[in-house]
Amino acid sequence: MILKRKFYECDTLKVARELLGCFLVRKLDKKIIRGIITETEAYVGEDDLACHASKGRTPRTEIMYGKAGRAYVYMIYGMYHCLNIVTENKDFPAAVLIRKLANISELKANSRKFKKIEAVELNGPGKLCKFLKIDRKLNGSDITKKGKLWVASPRLVRLGRKKLIKKNIVASKRIGIDYAEHCKNYLWRFLLKSEK
């Protein structure tokens, strides 16, 4: 089931946690690629010095002030892109950075089922965007509709998987934000431990 706008319109830390275990799905010309989200980070409001919106509204951060459930994609270090999903209410800037995907699989045009791609590991926002061909053309696109990019909950959620995931979430400090003063110590990075 595709995640609806309402899912993203609430507390960013909650959304960051609940995205763990969900599928990120990318539709390309000739195939669909998906993976399970296993690492996220929350960036919340102008008071969060690590959040791009800490400097207020700019052309770049405007998307974070918009409605929830849309993609915020930006270029970093001149060579990589990062994918975020906008959360919370209009005019409150917040988003969840998608950092890692596991169990990458693809559905080819002439096939009926997803096939796991063993060789690929998308551990890191830059690598993830590169493999899924996510760049700034997708900035602002609606994640709550089956277009080029969306998020779906795993089928087993109703059978108790949700509780299992909750028990396996680890919180830690966010990566690469040493400049963010006291905010760098917030435990706003969430990882899904291996369920083995």
Added chain:
DNA sequence: TATACGATCACCT
């Protein structure tokens, strides 16, 4: 117009 630097990654020692 000029400059400094980053929500990264691969490669080096």
Added chain:
DNA sequence: GGTGATCGTATAC
């Protein structure tokens, strides 16, 4: 542990 690649963005002039 450290560094370079590479360019959009914010900020200073």
